[in-house]
Amino acid sequence: MASETARKFLLRLAVTLSAGLAGCAWVAVQTAPAKQARPASEHARAVARDFWEAFHAGRYDRIDELLEQHDQTIASEPAEVVTIAHAGWLHAWRLSERARLAPTARVIEDASLARRLFDEAVAMEPHDARYLGFAASFTMAEGDILGDQRLVRQGYYRMRDAVAMFPEFNLFTSGYVMSNKPVDSPQFREGLEQQWQTLDRCFGAGVDRHDPDLRKYLGLETHEGPRRVCWNSWIAPHNWEGFFLNFGDMLARADDLPHARQMYEASRLSASYAQWPWRAVLERRLAQLPSLPQRLANPLRGEPEWTPMINSAFACMACHQSSGSLPAMSGQSG
Numbered sequence: 001m002a003s004e005t006a007r008k009f010l011l012r013l014a015v016t017l018s019a020g021l022a023g024c025a026w027v028a029v030q031t032a033p034a035k036q037a038r039p040a041s042e043h044a045r046a047v048a049r050d051f052w053e054a055f056h057a058g059r060y061d062r063i064d065e066l067l068e069q070h071d072q073t074i075a076s077e078p079a080e081v082v083t084i085a086h087a088g089w090l091h092a093w094r095l096s097e098r099a100r101l102a103p104t105a106r107v108i109e110d111a112s113l114a115r116r117l118f119d120e121a122v123a124m125e126p127h128d129a130r131y132l133g134f135a136a137s138f139t140m141a142e143g144d145i146l147g148d149q150r151l152v153r154q155g156y157y158r159m160r161d162a163v164a165m166f167p168e169f170n171l172f173t174s175g176y177v178m179s180n181k182p183v184d185s186p187q188f189r190e191g192l193e194q195q196w197q198t199l200d201r202c203f204g205a206g207v208d209r210h211d212p213d214l215r216k217y218l219g220l221e222t223h224e225g226p227r228r229v230c231w232n233s234w235i236a237p238h239n240w241e242g243f244f245l246n247f248g249d250m251l252a253r254a255d256d257l258p259h260a261r262q263m264y265e266a267s268r269l270s271a272s273y274a275q276w277p278w279r280a281v282l283e284r285r286l287a288q289l290p291s292l293p294q295r296l297a298n299p300l301r302g303e304p305e306w307t308p309m310i311n312s313a314f315a316c317m318a319c320h321q322s323s324g325s326l327p328a329m330s331g332q333s334g
Contacts, residue, residue, distance in 0.1 A: 242319030
């Protein structure tokens with residue numbers, strides 16, 4: 001009897017000590033000082049300049065080289081948030097424009113690393129809703145790849161927070177992610193509605209959903225405040241053109257060809273349209289408009305141009321490229 005009592009006492013003691021140690025571990029982790037963003041060094045600023053030069057020139061072939069530069073910089077300046085975010089964008093770029101490459105299962109690495117790096121940026125700059133929107137995007141992307149609905153839902157609700165923080169930017173970001181969903185899904189319909197809402201937020205008025213006259217809003221262009229992201233900028237030299245190319249693709253996939261034509265034609269309203277490297281893609285879409293719902297729904301192998309923008313070789317570059325050559329695009333004569 002005495003030995004049984006002793007055994008139970010020791011068992012309770014072990015459980016108590018284990019719980020105490022677990023509690024200590026939780027407290028230790030929770031009370032650790034938060035990582036604080038630090039100003040960039042001249043070296044980090046030079047790496048950032050190289051990033052933008054390559055990004056604006058569409059130098060997809062430089063991604064590995066740029067990632068090495070960024071990783072070396074992160075190793076020496078682990079609290080420099082811009083370098084961390086740019087490394088996230090490089091992984092995001094490689095994943096987003098994977099149509100340029102032979103099929104590979106290694107895309108999961110880019111989704112996971114983009115998510116982790118954007119999470120790091122959010123932790124250091126929690127008020128930058130752009131970082132949160134990208135972190136949410138790649139949380140959903142990683143969840144989709146892994147078949148992990150918990151991750152997908154976590155990303156979805158993080159995106160809703162990002163939209164609330166910066167709707168002018170993240171309504172598009174959210175809708176763009178949703179454009180990858182099946183056209184008859186609630187998520188796709190939500191994403192399409194978010195594109196209309198983007199216009200409402202950018203122009204400060206409800207845009208006519210039946211016959212949108214976008215020309216009348218051109219005088220609202222600004223490069224200050226939250227609505228700056230609605231227009232072309234040094235970061236996204238062809239943001240306007242790319243936005244309406246994607247909007248047109250979504251509407252064409254939904255078999256709403258009259259509105260698809262209006263959105264494609266809206267790209268032409270940009271003062272920089274003639275300098276847009278991807279304008280021929282849009283012109284061919286207009287020329288082939290009646291066949292677009294079928295072509296975008298079932299892109300043929302070897303015809304990377306005829307895929308929705310979200311899955312294309314210009315998923316990022318339609319907005320961000322201002323110079324440089326384009327990848328070979330098969331099936332252009334269409």
